[in-house]
Amino acid sequence: MAKKITGNNQYLKELNKAIILDLIRKNKRLSRKELADLTGLSPTACGSITRELIKEGFLHETGQGESTGGRKPVMLELKPNSYFAVGFDIGMTELKMVIADITANILVQKSFEYGRGITADEVVKLIGEKFYETVAGEKLDVDRFIGCGLSIPGILERKTNKVVIAPNLSWSEVDLDSKISKILNLPVYIENEAMCSAICEHWIGKCSNVENFVCINIESGIGAGIFIGESVYRGYSGSAGEIGHLIVKENGRQCGCGNRGCLETYASVRHMLEEINDKIQHGYSSEVIRPGTGALTWERVIDAAYKGDELCIEVLNKGAKYVGYAVAFLINTLNPEAIVLGKCFADYAPLVMDTLIGTVNEKALKYPLSKVKILTSEFGMNSSALGAAMIPIRKVFGK
Numbered sequence: 001m002a003k004k005i006t007g008n009n010q011y012l013k014e015l016n017k018a019i020i021l022d023l024i025r026k027n028k029r030l031s032r033k034e035l036a037d038l039t040g041l042s043p044t045a046c047g048s049i050t051r052e053l054i055k056e057g058f059l060h061e062t063g064q065g066e067s068t069g070g071r072k073p074v075m076l077e078l079k080p081n082s083y084f085a086v087g088f089d090i091g092m093t094e095l096k097m098v099i100a101d102i103t104a105n106i107l108v109q110k111s112f113e114y115g116r117g118i119t120a121d122e123v124v125k126l127i128g129e130k131f132y133e134t135v136a137g138e139k140l141d142v143d144r145f146i147g148c149g150l151s152i153p154g155i156l157e158r159k160t161n162k163v164v165i166a167p168n169l170s171w172s173e174v175d176l177d178s179k180i181s182k183i184l185n186l187p188v189y190i191e192n193e194a195m196c197s198a199i200c201e202h203w204i205g206k207c208s209n210v211e212n213f214v215c216i217n218i219e220s221g222i223g224a225g226i227f228i229g230e231s232v233y234r235g236y237s238g239s240a241g242e243i244g245h246l247i248v249k250e251n252g253r254q255c256g257c258g259n260r261g262c263l264e265t266y267a268s269v270r271h272m273l274e275e276i277n278d279k280i281q282h283g284y285s286s287e288v289i290r291p292g293t294g295a296l297t298w299e300r301v302i303d304a305a306y307k308g309d310e311l312c313i314e315v316l317n318k319g320a321k322y323v324g325y326a327v328a329f330l331i332n333t334l335n336p337e338a339i340v341l342g343k344c345f346a347d348y349a350p351l352v353m354d355t356l357i358g359t360v361n362e363k364a365l366k367y368p369l370s371k372v373k374i375l376t377s378e379f380g381m382n383s384s385a386l387g388a389a390m391i392p393i394r395k396v397f398g399k
Contacts, residue, residue, distance in 0.1 A: 198225025
């Protein structure tokens with residue numbers, strides 16, 4: 001039975017509405033009697049709340065269920081395409097956009113490219129333009145949007161929601177949410193990009209029934225989103241999950257944070273590319289990478305690795321070994337049920353998973369290791385935008 005809560009009448013009413021919506025979301029469809037049994041509310045109270053939710057457009061009746069004696073019950077489900085949320089993932093050279101309805105059905109996924117060094121004001125303008133352009137093109141009712149989620153590759157100040165620093169964007173002390181809220185006329189929720197990926201995994205991905213897990217994103221940097229007890233864990237000041245700055249090699253490579261030997265100097269896409277291209281520039285060649293080949297893109301590195309190029313395979317596996325150190329550290333300190341490896345990791349996971357798992361087996365404590373699942377995300381580079389869109393939707397269900 002769901003926890004029955006008492007208190008201020010209006011607060012209690014809104015809380016019970018969220019509880020009922022979440023029970024229907026988790027069970028797909030429920031009758032009013034089932035809701036009363038699960039919540040501990042009276043049938044009259046359940047009837048009143050569901051009637052209001054139907055009137056507001058969140059629920060609809062979908063035929064009859066199985067009878068346990070007497071009349072067949074009328075079943076209730078979330079109403080598709082009734083309310084919408086939009087999510088944006090702000091990257092170094094690309095803005096990703098997702099629109100979903102309250103059932104988490106994805107209606108729109110788009111990407112918009114721009115040059116490096118885009119300013120916060122330019123992003124605000126672009127978001128406004130693309131939102132209204134897409135809503136009009138998809139013939140969606142702008143008044144049915146319940147909020148906007150923003151995914152940012154940086155550290156946030158939770159009290160003010162300002163971007164304290166986003167190194168890859170060269171931003172610091174930026175106020176995004178109030179500006180975007182004014183343009184879109186919507187509540188705006190801002191999150192770190194790795195946390196958005198974790199929200200995506202928890203709401204629609206492999207960790208939908210997992211209470212304690214970590215989502216690690218590997219791209220130009222490395223970060224982690226953490227869930228503890230089914231709730232987002234941000235730490236005291238909001239910077240939890242900066243695992244890209246775990247020291248994996250004493251006196252190792254210089255990192256932009258000022259330290260040496262940080263994880264992302266060995267295992268991020270940017271630094272693995274730099275290592276491979278530096279060796280090509282100094283004369284490396286193979287049957288796959290011919291002499292005179294210019295600098296490789298990430299896509300060409302992955303293609304060369306799958307074709308058997310020794311350098312690409314070596315660098316990817318070295319990166320995976322260091323990620324394995326971080327995974328073992330998280331297993332030993334947080335004791336999660338699952339660790340999900342996402343973003344660019346999915347591109348080369350089959351080539352390096354044995355190395356990563358072998359490192360984890362060697363470094364992690366045996367008991368918590370025996371309880372954890374190490375998974376690869378299915379969402380790739382779209383996870384943060386998807387998670388951003390889920391943030392306003394989660395609010396409907398009291399999350």
